[in-house]
Amino acid sequence: MLQTTARDIAALTGGALVGGATGDELVTGTARIDSREVRPGDLFAAFPGEHVDGHDYLAAAQRSGAALALVTEDRGTPAIRVEDVREALSALARAQLDRAREECSQLVVLAVTGSAGKTGTKDLLGTVLGAAGPTIAPVGSLNNELGLPLTVLRLTSETRFLVLEMGARGIGHIAQLTEIARPDISLVLNVGSAHLGEFGGIAATAQAKGELVEALSPHGRAVLNAEDRLVAAMAERSAAPVVTWGFTAGQVRGAELTLDDQARVAFELEVPDYLTTLSGDVVPAGRFPVRPDLLGEHQAANVLAALTAALIAGVDPATATAALDGATLASAQRMQALRAGGALIIDDAYNANPDSMRQALKTLAHLGRSHRTIAVLGEMLELGTDTVRLHDEIGRLAVRLNIGQLYVIGDGAAPIHHGASLEGSFGGESEHLDSVEEALAVLEHVVQPGDAVLLKSSRDSGLRRIAGPLVEHLAQRDGRDAPARTGAQQ
Structure with missing residues (x-):
C-alpha cells in the first residue's frame, strides 16, 4: 500500500x-x-x-x-x-489506485478475463512486464471481489504495471470489479463453456466478459482475440481503440506454430508497422521468436495475448519475447509438468471446463507419440443442465484421441466413462473409480517410467490432491527425492 x-x-x-x-x-x-x-x-x-x-x-x-x-x-x-470489511477493502483499494495514478503518471493497469486461461495469461503478463519495470501480478487466481482489492492494495509508489485478473459468475460481476479498478488495457481471451450453469448460456457469458471492454475510457485500449467471434464482436462495445491478435486473423499475429516431442509450444511473433502503444509511441515492427516452456498448443494463444497487451503497455517486442524464453507460470496446477520415477505428471487439476478439458487431452495425445498416455479425469462443475452431455463428449474424445488409459473419478464424472465405453474402440481402457483416494492407490501401482499422466478436473472435484503424493511415491520408488513443485503452466 x-x-x-x-x-x-x-x-x-x-x-x-x-x-x-x-x-x-x-x-x-x-x-x-x-x-x-x-x-x-x-x-x-x-x-x-x-x-x-x-x-x-x-x-x-x-x-x-x-x-x-x-x-x-x-x-x-x-x-x-x-x-463490512470487504466493502471497506474495496473502497480503500479504489482510493489507493486513484492516488497511485496521481503520483505516477506512467502507471498502467492491465486487466484480463476469459472463460479459460486468464490466470496463466496474467502470469505471462507479469513475466513480460516485469522485464520492463516494477510489476504487480500476484500468484494464483485473485480474481473476485476480495482478491482484486487485495491485489490493488499491493501498489507502491514504484509500481509501473498493475496486472489484474477479473472473473465472473454472472452478468454485472466484472462491472463491479472495474468500479474498484478501472483498467487502461482490457484483454479478453475467449468466451467458452465455463460456468454455463451459472451464466445460463454462451450469450450471457459473452455479455458478462464484455463488461471489461465497456469499462475503458477513450484513452484506453481493448485487446481482443480476433479468432473468437464473440470476443471480436466486443469491439462494438469499446469506447477505446481496439487491437486484435490471432494466428489466422488479427493485427498482431503468431506464425509457424509448432510443438516439439515434449508438447512444448513455439512460434514467431509478427508485429505490424502501424501499431502504437498506449502513450502513442510506435511499436518496433518485425518478427520475433517466442520459445516459452509451456505445454500444449492452446498455450500459444495465451502467450500471444499477453505479448500483444504488453506491446500496447509499452514493452519493446524484443524485450518482451526474450523475457518469455524458457518461461513457465507462477501459478501452480495449470498444465504443470512434474517428473518423477521416469514418468511425466501433468497437473492441471486447479480447474476445468469442456474447452480446457479438450485442450489438455489433445496435449496428452501429442505426447502419445513417445509415451504411454494416462488421463485421470474428474467432474467439471457448474455446467448446468448440459453437464451429462458435456462429460459424455469428453469420454468419446479421449477414445478418438487414442488415449492409452482413462480413469474417471467420482459419480459426477461418470458420464465421461460411459461416453468412452460407448464410443466403441475402448475395451477395458476406461475405468470408473469412486474416490480420489482410490485413484491415488491405482496410480501408484500402474504408473511406470515413460508414462505421461494427465490430472484434470474442477478444483472442488479433488484431483488437485493427487499430484503431490503421486510424485513423492514415484520419486521414492525410484530412490530419489521428490522434485520441488516450482514451474507451473496453464
Whole structure:
C-alpha cells in the first residue's frame, strides 16, 4: 500500500477508530487476510467466516507487526471498525489506485478475463512486464471481489504495471470489479463453456466478459482475440481503440506454430508497422521468436495475448519475447509438468471446463507419440443442465484421441466413462473409480517410467490432491527425492 494513516483509512472507509487507535498509526505494508502472512506495517483485515473468524487472530497479527486492523467489532486491538470489511477493502483499494495514478503518471493497469486461461495469461503478463519495470501480478487466481482489492492494495509508489485478473459468475460481476479498478488495457481471451450453469448460456457469458471492454475510457485500449467471434464482436462495445491478435486473423499475429516431442509450444511473433502503444509511441515492427516452456498448443494463444497487451503497455517486442524464453507460470496446477520415477505428471487439476478439458487431452495425445498416455479425469462443475452431455463428449474424445488409459473419478464424472465405453474402440481402457483416494492407490501401482499422466478436473472435484503424493511415491520408488513443485503452466 501507499503509506496511509489510520485517520485517512477511517475517512475513506467510513469507519471509526476503536481499540485505542489514535489515528496516527501508519500503514506502510499491504493488506492481509491471513494472520500468518502479516509483516510489520501491514493492515490486517479480520473476516468473520463460516469456520474461522479473523477477529480471533487480531492479537497474532499485532504480534507479527500489523500496524492496524479492519474489523466489524471492537476486540481491544487498534483498528478501524466498519460495517463490512470487504466493502471497506474495496473502497480503500479504489482510493489507493486513484492516488497511485496521481503520483505516477506512467502507471498502467492491465486487466484480463476469459472463460479459460486468464490466470496463466496474467502470469505471462507479469513475466513480460516485469522485464520492463516494477510489476504487480500476484500468484494464483485473485480474481473476485476480495482478491482484486487485495491485489490493488499491493501498489507502491514504484509500481509501473498493475496486472489484474477479473472473473465472473454472472452478468454485472466484472462491472463491479472495474468500479474498484478501472483498467487502461482490457484483454479478453475467449468466451467458452465455463460456468454455463451459472451464466445460463454462451450469450450471457459473452455479455458478462464484455463488461471489461465497456469499462475503458477513450484513452484506453481493448485487446481482443480476433479468432473468437464473440470476443471480436466486443469491439462494438469499446469506447477505446481496439487491437486484435490471432494466428489466422488479427493485427498482431503468431506464425509457424509448432510443438516439439515434449508438447512444448513455439512460434514467431509478427508485429505490424502501424501499431502504437498506449502513450502513442510506435511499436518496433518485425518478427520475433517466442520459445516459452509451456505445454500444449492452446498455450500459444495465451502467450500471444499477453505479448500483444504488453506491446500496447509499452514493452519493446524484443524485450518482451526474450523475457518469455524458457518461461513457465507462477501459478501452480495449470498444465504443470512434474517428473518423477521416469514418468511425466501433468497437473492441471486447479480447474476445468469442456474447452480446457479438450485442450489438455489433445496435449496428452501429442505426447502419445513417445509415451504411454494416462488421463485421470474428474467432474467439471457448474455446467448446468448440459453437464451429462458435456462429460459424455469428453469420454468419446479421449477414445478418438487414442488415449492409452482413462480413469474417471467420482459419480459426477461418470458420464465421461460411459461416453468412452460407448464410443466403441475402448475395451477395458476406461475405468470408473469412486474416490480420489482410490485413484491415488491405482496410480501408484500402474504408473511406470515413460508414462505421461494427465490430472484434470474442477478444483472442488479433488484431483488437485493427487499430484503431490503421486510424485513423492514415484520419486521414492525410484530412490530419489521428490522434485520441488516450482514451474507451473496453464
